[in-house]
Amino acid sequence: MPDIIQIEHLRYVYNAGMPDETVALDDVSFTVGEGDFVGVIGATGSGKSTLIAHLNGLNRPTSGRVLIDGRDMWQKGEDLRAFRFLVGLVMQYPEYQLFEETCAADIAYGPRNMGLSEAEVAARVREAAAFAGLDEALLQRSPFELSGGQKRRVAIAGVMAMRPRVLVLDEPAAGLDPEGRDTILSQIRDYHQKTGTTVLLVSHSMEDIAKYADRVLVLSSARVAMYDTVEAVFDRAPELLRLGLSVPQITQVFLRLREMGLDITADVYTVPYAVKTVQKALAAKQQRKGGAADAP
Amino acid sequence: MLRDITIGQHFPGDSVLHRCDPRLKLLGTVGYIAVLFVAGNPLGIGLALAFLAALYAAARIPYKMILKSLKPILPIILFTSVLNLFFVSGQGQAPLFSWWVFTVYPQGVRYAVLLSLRVIALIAGTSLLTYTTSPIVLTDALESVLRPLGRLHFPVHELAMMMTIALRFIPTLIEETEKIMNAQKARGALLDTGTVLQRVKALVPILVPLFISAFNRASDLAVAMECRCYRGGEGRTRLKVLRYTRTDALCAAVLVLALAAIAATRWLVPGL
Ligand SMILES: Nc1ncnc2c1ncn2[C@@H]1O[C@H](COP(=O)(O)OP(=O)(O)O)[C@@H](O)[C@H]1O
Ligand SMILES: [Mg+2]
Numbered sequence: 298m299p300d301i302i303q304i305e306h307l308r309y310v311y312n313a314g315m316p317d318e319t320v321a322l323d324d325v326s327f328t329v330g331e332g333d334f335v336g337v338i339g340a341t342g343s344g345k346s347t348l349i350a351h352l353n354g355l356n357r358p359t360s361g362r363v364l365i366d367g368r369d370m371w372q373k374g375e376d377l378r379a380f381r382f383l384v385g386l387v388m389q390y391p392e393y394q395l396f397e398e399t400c401a402a403d404i405a406y407g408p409r410n411m412g413l414s415e416a417e418v419a420a421r422v423r424e425a426a427a428f429a430g431l432d433e434a435l436l437q438r439s440p441f442e443l444s445g446g447q448k449r450r451v452a453i454a455g456v457m458a459m460r461p462r463v464l465v466l467d468e469p470a471a472g473l474d475p476e477g478r479d480t481i482l483s484q485i486r487d488y489h490q491k492t493g494t495t496v497l498l499v500s501h502s503m504e505d506i507a508k509y510a511d512r513v514l515v516l517s518s519a520r521v522a523m524y525d526t527v528e529a530v531f532d533r534a535p536e537l538l539r540l541g542l543s544v545p546q547i548t549q550v551f552l553r554l555r556e557m558g559l560d561i562t563a564d565v566y567t568v569p570y571a572v573k574t575v576q577k578a579l580a581a582k583q584q585r586k587g588g589a590a591d592a593p
Numbered sequence: 594m595l596r597d598i599t600i601g602q603h604f605p606g607d608s609v610l611h612r613c614d615p616r617l618k619l620l621g622t623v624g625y626i627a628v629l630f631v632a633g634n635p636l637g638i639g640l641a642l643a644f645l646a647a648l649y650a651a652a653r654i655p656y657k658m659i660l661k662s663l664k665p666i667l668p669i670i671l672f673t674s675v676l677n678l679f680f681v682s683g684q685g686q687a688p689l690f691s692w693w694v695f696t697v698y699p700q701g702v703r704y705a706v707l708l709s710l711r712v713i714a715l716i717a718g719t720s721l722l723t724y725t726t727s728p729i730v731l732t733d734a735l736e737s738v739l740r741p742l743g744r745l746h747f748p749v750h751e752l753a754m755m756m757t758i759a760l761r762f763i764p765t766l767i768e769e770t771e772k773i774m775n776a777q778k779a780r781g782a783l784l785d786t787g788t789v790l791q792r793v794k795a796l797v798p799i800l801v802p803l804f805i806s807a808f809n810r811a812s813d814l815a816v817a818m819e820c821r822c823y824r825g826g827e828g829r830t831r832l833k834v835l836r837y838t839r840t841d842a843l844c845a846a847v848l849v850l851a852l853a854a855i856a857a858t859r860w861l862v863p864g865l
Contacts, residue, residue: 314657316605355775378781386779393769394776396801406798410781441805455780 299367301463301495302329302352307361309347321347323519325361329497329512331462334489336510336527337499340541343516345499346389349465352497353384366462382411385461389468389499391452395440400431400451403440407459425458428488430480446477453481457488463495464488470505482509504545507531507566515540532564547571604724610652611725614841615734621848622722628852629711629718635703637858638710644851645718652725662720663713670709677705728760737835743826750826758814766807773802 309322321344329335339345350356351363354370354377362369370380385407388394397403401422408418426436429450435443440451453469466485470478482498486509489496500506506513506527513530515523517540523530530537534544534552544552544566551565551574561578565571605611610618629641649656663670681701689697723731736753743749774784777798784795 350775353779355778378783381779381781388772388776388779391776393773393802393806394780394798396798406777407780410783459780 299364300328301331301366302327302497303362303364303367304328304351305362305364307348307351307363308359309344309351309356310359311347313359320519322351325516325519325521327514327521327524329463329495331495332493334486334496334498334509334511336506336513337497337516338501338503338506338513338542339516339522341501344519345516346467348516349386349467349497349499352463352465353381353386355386378410382407382459383461384463384465385456385459387453387456387464387466387469389471391456391469392440392445392448394452394455395448398439399437400440400443401426401436403451404436404455404458407455411459421458421460422454425454428457428484428491429454430484446473446481449473449477449481450484453485460492461494463497465497465499467499468501469498470500470502478505485509501542503537503543503548503566507545515542517541527566528564531566532562534564602723603727604654604658605727606653606725608652608725609840609844610648610721612840613725613844614835614837615726615730616738616835617837617841617845617848618722618726619731619734619738621845621852622719624848624852625718626715628856629714631856632859633707633711634858634862635707636862637855638707638714640855640858641714642710644855645714645721648721649717652721654721654724658724659717659720663716666712666716670712673712674705674709677701677708681705729757732756732760733831733833733835748826750829754826762807762810765810766803769806770799770803773799 304325304327307322307325308320311317311319311321325344325348337345337348347356351358352365357371363371365380365383368375368380370377395403397406404422404425405418408421413421422436423433426433431447431450431454435447440448443451449469453466457464464485469485470481473481482505485496485498488494498506498510510527513523513525513527514521515530515537522540523533523536531544531548534548537544547568548564548566551561551571555561559578560581561574565574625641625645629638632638632641646656649659678697678701679695681704682696682698684700686698686700689699689702691697726734732753735756736749739747739749739753774782778784782795782798783791784799785792787795
């Protein structure tokens with residue numbers, strides 16, 4: 298089975314030939330397997346949003362190829378819309394896309410565009426609303442009278458309702474309070490686990506990526522800086538810091554400890570794992586001490 | 594797509610023309626347009642085009658930007674040239690050729706070419722103004738040039754402020770429209786196929802969010818302006834005061850000489 302997403306030497310230039318020409322992506326190559334949960338991270342302006350707009354044909358590569366399920370959407374005879382239903386894209390601050398009179402009607406916009414029957418549309422709206430944690434009562438209200446977090450969820454449900462095989466979210470937690478962040482992100486994780494959908498989560502918070510993703514794609518000035526498992530990427534924490542990314546606070550603590558000469562690994566990125574590592578290090582130290590005392 | 598609209602587009606740079614006083618550029622453009630209509634013969638138009646080419650070179654703006662600004666009006670140019678070509682009859686001239694109901698006289702060719710060149714110079718000339726002057730600076734200049742009208746109770750400042758705000762928000766609104774269009778396309782919106790009715794319907798998901806955000810922005814801006822005690826133009830001073838410099842005087846001299854020379858062709862070489 299081919300990987301669901303294959304990106305080959307992707308290059309994208311904004312305003313080519315103008316004084317403000319910007320190379321937003323340069324020789325980007327990577328693949329994503331079906332069912333993966335990939336975190337995409339990078340400083341502001343590193344090209345994250347530009348990259349994901351390529352996944353469902355909103356941007357056309359300046360050069361290079363984007364293959365979804367082994368097919369190139371820019372090949373003659375391909376239907377772009379089919380790819381848009383295959384790869385669901387939740388844009389940054391997606392609440393501005395709401396326009397219908399009720400939340401239910403807005404969530405139904407995508408599925409209706411797919412040409413599904415009304416019964417099927419209604420079923421999908423209910424399913425997506427449940428995934429996004431929206432009450433049945435809320436569905437009949439106008440999206441414009443909801444809170445920011447609720448609007449965000451309606452917008453995310455509107456994409457989930459299309460049942461895409463890949464769900465791409467651009468900073469879905471940006472601008473929310475800590476509780477709202479956690480709720481939305483863990484709902485996305487539940488959705489991933491229950492449906493097996495491939496998920497690409499764009500974020501600039503290492504903490505979030507560490508908590509939810511299996512693999513991390515690090516973008517830096519239009520290029521792929523790293524693409525590996527979460528552990529492997531955090532093991533290179535000093536490099537991440539040099540790229541202008543913050544690493545989780547707990548990882549920073551461990552980096553400093555290692556700088557101070559302690560013999561511990563630095564790929565620590567969650568508190569429970571940190572506790573275990575400290576216990577292990579302490580036990581090892583105790584043993585060494587004990588060994589020294591035993592000696593004559 | 595939407596970004597390709599060049600009207601009022603600024604092409605940042607650091608040439609003499611970019612740094613020149615915007616009031617001078619504004620008046621110079623008006624003068625240039627006037628001169629284009631005064632000097633109607635080939636020599637005058639030729640000089641006007643040469644002068645413009647020199648200005649573009651001095652501003653270091655690539656010539657392909659001229660093509661870009663001409664693109665939207667190309668059909669109009671073609672249409673009027675064709676009309677001139679076929680409907681102008683030379684008095685007593687032998688026709689160049691005639692076919693069916695069409696007869697082309699040398700006079701028609703002359704009119705068609707001159708008129709197209711004139712329109713091209715007009716558009717390229719005004720584009721040069723917007724390429725070298727940011728819209729905000731341009732409205733400042735407009736306010737300053739129109740100030741005498743204020744004595745006649747013409748709301749010059751309010752008009753300029755409205756223009757400044759409108760110009761300031763055009764790029765923002767374009768960006769916003771693109772974002773909204775992308776978001777709805779990602780949900781499978783079909784924007785450019787279908788019957789007229791379907792297309793109009795397809796605009797609803799774009800216009801509703803666009804209006805909502807424009808109104809929100811407008812009310813935010815009004816609040817922000819009131820918080821800073823904005824109360825119209827009376828007694829208002831500026832952060833950037835426009836002042837003519839010696840370079841400006843030099844530019845003005847060059848401009849006046851060139852325009853006078855172009856206009857003079859009308860009387861000096863009337864035979865053409
Ligand atoms: N519509 C656009 N026009 C011109 N340049 C753009 C546009 N969108 C993004 N860019 C530029 O492309 C680069 C990458 O931007 P983006 O993909 O939005 O980064 P990120 O999402 O990682 O913050 C930035 O330098 C940005 O200024
Ligand atoms: Mg972004």
